[in-house]
C-alpha cells in the first residue's frame with residue numbers, strides 16, 4: 001500500500017454543499033475542523049492477507065474497539081474487521097484514527113471513498129505535525145502486518161509523541177463504552 005499524496009490542511013470545498021445534504025455523519029466535511037486528505041493506492045499483492053491479520057491488528061490497536069463505523073450502524077469497527085479487511089484503505093482510515101487516539105490528537109472523524117485500487121481518505125485532526133506522523137506510522141503498521149513483519153508500535157508512537165502514549169484497554173463487554181465516536 002502506497003501513499004500517493006498527503007494534503008494537509010485540506011478543504012473539500014467543491015463538495016461542501018453536497019456533503020451538507022447527504023448525511024449528518026458526514027457534516028464534519030463541511031465544518032471548520034482541520035482535515036487532511038490521503039490518496040492511497042493498493043497493489044494486488046497487498047490483498048493477500050495473512051490469516052491472522054484481523055486478530056493481530058486488534059491486538060496491536062485495542063482503540064479499534066472504541067471506534068464506531070457508519071458502515072455497520074455505528075457498532076465497533078473491531079467487530080467488523082473480518083468483513084472490512086479487504087477494503088484496506090478503509091482499514092487504514094481506522095488505523096490512523098486509532099493511532100491518533102493513542103496520542104490524544106483525535107478528532108474522531110474519517111471517511112474513505114474510491115475503489116480497491118485508488119482511494120481517497122479524509123480524516124480530521126488537532127495537531128498538524130502529529131497528524132502527518134501518525135499517517136506515516138499508520139501506513140508503516142499496515143504494511144508491516146501485510147508483509148508479516150514485526151513492528152514495535154508503542155515504541156514508535158512514543159518517538160513521535162515525546163515518550164507519551166495512551167494505551168486503550170481491550171474492550172470488555174460488561175463495561176459501558178465511556179465515549180461515543182462516530183465515523
Ligand SMILES: [Zn+2]
Pocket residue numbers: 068069070071077090094183
Ligand atoms: Zn468506518
